[in-house]
Amino acid sequence: MNLFDDNIQLPFSLPKEIVNSYCFDKELNGFIISIQNGYLFYSPNFFSTEIGNRFMSYLLASNTHEWNKENWRETNPSEVSWTNIDWRHDKIKMFGKTVLLPRFSAWYGDKDSSYTYSGLNLQPNEWNDGLLYIKNKIEEVAQAKFNSVLLNWYRDGQDYISWHTDSEKDLGINPVIASANFGVTRRFVLRRIDDHSIKFEIPLPHGSLLIMKEDLQHFWQHQVPKESKVKGTRINLTFRNIL
Numbered sequence: 001m002n003l004f005d006d007n008i009q010l011p012f013s014l015p016k017e018i019v020n021s022y023c024f025d026k027e028l029n030g031f032i033i034s035i036q037n038g039y040l041f042y043s044p045n046f047f048s049t050e051i052g053n054r055f056m057s058y059l060l061a062s063n064t065h066e067w068n069k070e071n072w073r074e075t076n077p078s079e080v081s082w083t084n085i086d087w088r089h090d091k092i093k094m095f096g097k098t099v100l101l102p103r104f105s106a107w108y109g110d111k112d113s114s115y116t117y118s119g120l121n122l123q124p125n126e127w128n129d130g131l132l133y134i135k136n137k138i139e140e141v142a143q144a145k146f147n148s149v150l151l152n153w154y155r156d157g158q159d160y161i162s163w164h165t166d167s168e169k170d171l172g173i174n175p176v177i178a179s180a181n182f183g184v185t186r187r188f189v190l191r192r193i194d195d196h197s198i199k200f201e202i203p204l205p206h207g208s209l210l211i212m213k214e215d216l217q218h219f220w221q222h223q224v225p226k227e228s229k230v231k232g233t234r235i236n237l238t239f240r241n242i243l
């Protein structure tokens with residue numbers, strides 16, 4: 001049986017000069033994409049819509065607030081009694097000022113996997129069944145083990161994450177970063193660090209999985225830009241292995 005199908009086209013475009021090769025792997029249900037200085041695995045529907053919907057409700061379940069009725073620009077998530085995920089609105093120091101991050105976040109992982117992110121030292125919450133289920137599914141295709149996950153909740157198109165690499169020292173030299181997506185589709189944009197005009201973007205729909213590995217973090221930055229017109233909400237989980 002041929003496990004690769006060369007006739008399945010990528011659902012987004014990549015600048016020709018940066019693609020080494022790509023193919024659709026039927027067994028893994030996704031594209032294996034080798035680019036200049038990097039490797040990506042992209043599965044637009046890794047989780048079914050139904051499983052995705054269940055996760056969305058799981059991740060946002062609370063005893064006190066209905067996530068789809070609340071105005072999250074007015075409500076601080078630390079005042080909410082969350083059922084499964086302890087969402088926070090973290091502050092970071094930027095140019096000497098303390099500012100709120102333009103998204104909510106949460107950090108889960110093994111007890112000894114404390115992590116520094118944007119100048120924040122994050123102590124992980126303990127794994128729960130929902131996160132472990134997703135982690136196991138992703139570890140199978142990523143052929144890697146993860147000991148932590150950073151959850152980002154983009155309340156709507158006003159929320160974003162700016163240009164960065166996932167290259168904190170404690171992730172090791174060539175980290176495998178696996179990112180699962182639930183909710184509204186947002187643009188995930190990559191650009192070369194040494195030439196910002198070389199860029200491409202990957203749509204990350206409900207249920208999609210994106211894995212970045214090899215030397216990608218040394219050569220490419222990524223962002224999820226603001227998209228003011230987007231009203232829907234989105235949750236992204238990036239699984240990492242902290243050394």
Ligand SMILES: O=C(O)CCC(=O)C(=O)O
Pocket residue numbers: 150152161166179188204222224236238
């Ligand atoms: O939301 C995303 O897709 C990306 C999140 C991200 O880059 C990060 O948490 O480091």
Ligand SMILES: [Fe+2]
Pocket residue numbers: 164165166222
């Ligand atoms: Fe990132």
